[in-house]
Amino acid sequence: MKTPDAVIVTGASTGIGKAMVDTFAANGIRVFAAVRDLSTVDEHPLVTPVRLDVTSAKEAVDAAELVAASLGSETRLRGIVNNAGIAVGGPLEFLDLDELRRQLEVNVVGQLAVTQAFLPLLRQHGKGRIVFTSSVAGRMAAPFIGPYAASKHALNGMAESLRRELKPWGIGVSVLAPATVATPIWDKAGDDIDDVEATLPPRALELYGAAITAMRSISKDARTSGIPASKVAEAAHHAVFARRAKAEYLVGAEAKMIATASNLLPYRTFDKAVRRQMFGS
Template identity: 40%
Template sequence: MSSVLITGASQGIGRAIALELASREHRVIATARRPETLAELPVAQRLRLDVTDQDSVDQALRDAGEIDVLVSNAGATVRAPLETVPLAEFERLFQLNTVGALRVAQGVLPAMRARGAGHLVFVSSIQGRVVLPLIGPYGASKWALEALAETLAIEAGHFGVKVSIAQPGAVTTGGAERAKVFVDEDDPYAPLYRQLGTLRGETITAEDVAIAVADTIEKPDPPLRVPVGAPAERVLRARKQAPEDAPFLAAGIDW
């Protein structure tokens, strides 16, 4: 079985992935900014790892030992129009969702390259290929993440390192409910904000994502992109078929 390090394993998708992989008898190294939140996970190691802190990443990778698979899951989102989103929040998302993912990948790649084997799994979203209004900062960070991942598939793939991108749609983890919102009642974008539920569409569970990620890890020749769940498959297929000369929306809205 593989030795798998997971970032952002304290809750939601990351926690579900840790449980699923542990149940399949992989050696799981669960990490989070607050390792006490990992106490009840039945995993081999529980480590502190903040993807935005280089010293934290370096220490966690030293403590983890040999890593066969990195599941890069740590992330966050906000709700705000691009016209007024605080740029500090925009930068925070990129540091966490994009730069942080690359920081950990840089940490594990030298050993993987030297062995001629390894697997980087990035938890993205359909928003790595599709935009949703008022979730643009998150989408931009995921589009950038997918560009990094596809580049790594070419660069590191030469040395035997596999790369996969998991692309779920809306997931019932509570992440959307916990997101910071920068839309007031009298905001000109408030009518659009009230329609976000329609745009998010049908949901899947964190366990659904965990099974897809675990199955991908266990495939001898995993695909680059893995749409997770029927809703994601439908949206991504529609996006691929849509004309490129106009914005694409997965659902109709009154705007």
């Protein structure tokens, strides 16, 4: 099936990425679903799976060449949706620095590698858009998700620079900033917390054990309390195809509330509110 516009979505196998693929395809857009495992992409006449690990610059270039060859003469790449990402957590005092490097490699460096590889195709469109899945954690860093929050702060800064650099060519750049999203990631969050806890020394458990227990409860509640991934996907569609896209999309009431409170409240008041929300004291 031929359509005039196409998008590439990274991290498309589950959760937000899969919802994005479904939303674009439902709107008649050709989608290249970039995943590490091609078998995770459902068959659809408008969806083409593409093998891509965002931490490999070579795979990004190879994927761009495959997409270029697949587009044909009647379709142009309208959007790059950088959605792939991971979340590393735990107390920063005891964080394995290699884990911090892994967090930044996937959530920041990998996003730029994909963008660099696909930008030449995007320029051919004339109305290209780049979208990054960030988070309200890029505005407000909650305790024990320091590596993740750092990556999202960095991603926001990179997107802001890129937006201003590409403006002369009419290429837009947006970030999506949801708070809690109900995705399968929460199904294994408890196991991830267990893994972090297992690597911590006794002193870390002595200092942070109660907080880690609280985080386990919070992650369990998030499985049902978050907004549906389709809401983020709808924001992505708007960012790629709206006549006037926003620079930032605060997706959901929780994200908007957190952003407003972090802007308006003195930091001591806001810190106290965050601690009460997370730990009840």
